[in-house]
Amino acid sequence: MSLYPGSFEGKTSFGMSVFNLGNAIMGSGILGLAYAMANTGILLFLLSAVAALSSYSIHLLLKSSGIVGIRAYEQLGYRAFGTPGKMAAGIAITLQNIGAMSSYLYIVKSELPLVIQAFLKEDPNSDLWYLNGNYLVIMVSASIILPLALMKQLGYLGYTSGFSLSCMVFFLSAVSYSSLDGGTCSFYYVTLAHTFPDSVLYDIMLLVTFFSPQTAYTVPILAFAFVCHPEVLPIYTELRNPSKKKMQKVSNISIFVMYSMYFLAALFGYLTFYGHVEPELLHTYSRIDPYDTLILCVRVAVLTAVTLTVPIVLFPVRRAIQHMLFPAKSFNWLRHIAIAVILLTLINMLVIFAPNILGIFGVIGATSAPCLIFIFPAVFYIRIVPEDKEPLRSPSKIVAVCFAALGVSFMVMSLSFIIMDWTSGTSHAAGGH
Numbered sequence: 001m002s003l004y005p006g007s008f009e010g011k012t013s014f015g016m017s018v019f020n021l022g023n024a025i026m027g028s029g030i031l032g033l034a035y036a037m038a039n040t041g042i043l044l045f046l047l048s049a050v051a052a053l054s055s056y057s058i059h060l061l062l063k064s065s066g067i068v069g070i071r072a073y074e075q076l077g078y079r080a081f082g083t084p085g086k087m088a089a090g091i092a093i094t095l096q097n098i099g100a101m102s103s104y105l106y107i108v109k110s111e112l113p114l115v116i117q118a119f120l121k122e123d124p125n126s127d128l129w130y131l132n133g134n135y136l137v138i139m140v141s142a143s144i145i146l147p148l149a150l151m152k153q154l155g156y157l158g159y160t161s162g163f164s165l166s167c168m169v170f171f172l173s174a175v176s177y178s179s180l181d182g183g184t185c186s187f188y189y190v191t192l193a194h195t196f197p198d199s200v201l202y203d204i205m206l207l208v209t210f211f212s213p214q215t216a217y218t219v220p221i222l223a224f225a226f227v228c229h230p231e232v233l234p235i236y237t238e239l240r241n242p243s244k245k246k247m248q249k250v251s252n253i254s255i256f257v258m259y260s261m262y263f264l265a266a267l268f269g270y271l272t273f274y275g276h277v278e279p280e281l282l283h284t285y286s287r288i289d290p291y292d293t294l295i296l297c298v299r300v301a302v303l304t305a306v307t308l309t310v311p312i313v314l315f316p317v318r319r320a321i322q323h324m325l326f327p328a329k330s331f332n333w334l335r336h337i338a339i340a341v342i343l344l345t346l347i348n349m350l351v352i353f354a355p356n357i358l359g360i361f362g363v364i365g366a367t368s369a370p371c372l373i374f375i376f377p378a379v380f381y382i383r384i385v386p387e388d389k390e391p392l393r394s395p396s397k398i399v400a401v402c403f404a405a406l407g408v409s410f411m412v413m414s415l416s417f418i419i420m421d422w423t424s425g426t427s428h429a430a431g432g433h
């Protein structure tokens with residue numbers, strides 16, 4: 001039986017849906033986790049907590065959508081609060097995806113010069129234009145990303161996400177391998193012996209500093225890494241023989257698989273560099289050996305993956321903008337092209353002026369990510385499920401209220417820590433590499 005009788009018959013299998021949702025979860029967030037781990041000893045606990053909360057929030061989304069038969073996040077907002085709700089959801093999705101695209105292009109800016117330099121065997125300090133990340137980002141945006149973003153439909157681009165996921169798996173294997181390979185990293189063991197003579201003391205210090213500005217970026221990085229919520233309802237709609245229970249199972253498996261990958265990336269990334277790990281893990285490897293073939297291959301793989309993902313992430317933003325600014329207007333090529341060009345220009349500027357990927361993870365992870373994961377699913381649920389079915393004092397609604405409150409406190413705490421970090425003059429996000 002179809003979820004929406006007469007309108008749509010989902011055709012995607014269970015396994016394929018797990019794969020699609022896994023793709024929506026996995027992104028540049030994985031590169032920030034090792035840094036988050038270096039900043040707090042209880043990262044692995046927090047990682048598990050955010051994964052579990054993320055699964056609960058999908059439960060809320062599915063329950064709300066089951067009641068009203070809705071297949072898009074923004075529409076849930078509309079159903080709960082009318083136009084303001086739709087706008088709030090649209091803005092959060094736009095902001096989140098702009099942040100995700102910026103982080104992807106930031107990776108191009110920081111990694112592509114290293115790849116070109118290794119291939120041409122150029123001196124790393126030469127200021128040749130083709131080793132300048134800013135020019136390279138603009139060139140990649142104009143020559144590869146823009147043409148793909150101008151397509152009318154995602155079409156075959158949808159399939160490249162599978163390729164991106166395999167690149168990330170390759171990345172993960174390489175990180176684990178080089179962490180276990182003492183030779184590559186012996187330099188760091190030596191440094192470590194000087195820097196942290198007493199690792200027990202260091203661990204205690206990490207625990208004590210949990211609630212300090214040093215950990216300002218931890219929760220935002222984690223929240224960023226688990227955002228996939230705008231994709232849940234479209235994937236649900238496409239699912240063959242859909243039911244809430246089945247979709248929850250799809251989500252739990254995807255979250256669990258990505259959680260395991262994140263866990264390994266955080267752990268092995270950290271075990272390779274300890275306190276020296278940079279906010280973007282891959283970049284830290286340039287300290288070992290810029291010509292190392294394995295790392296070079298990983299760089300090329302990750303670069304290809306993120307470049308192909310940018311247009312995929314751009315599509316929902318354009319759709320949200322069109323719904324918010326030009327509702328009820330039919331397709332128009334000029335508008336289609338103009339929105340893509342403006343968005344890409346904006347993102348390019350953000351990336352060129354952003355000193356560090358940590359700023360992107362931080363701001364997006366502390367604003368739109370908690371809205372999309374915690375606050376909106378909970379408040380939409382509270383509004384959409386009718387009072388006669390579940391009164392406001394019923395256990396499930398009370399839990400939802402607590403969930404929203406948790407999201408708000410995450411947001412307020414992370415934002416204030418980040419602002420404190422920026423104004424303290426010793427900002428973690430302001431320094432270059």
Ligand SMILES: NC(=O)CC[C@H](N)C(=O)O
Pocket residue numbers: 024025026027028029030096097100224225226227228313
């Ligand atoms: N589109 C998105 O916001 C995806 C973010 C994704 N979770 C990441 O880690 O990059």
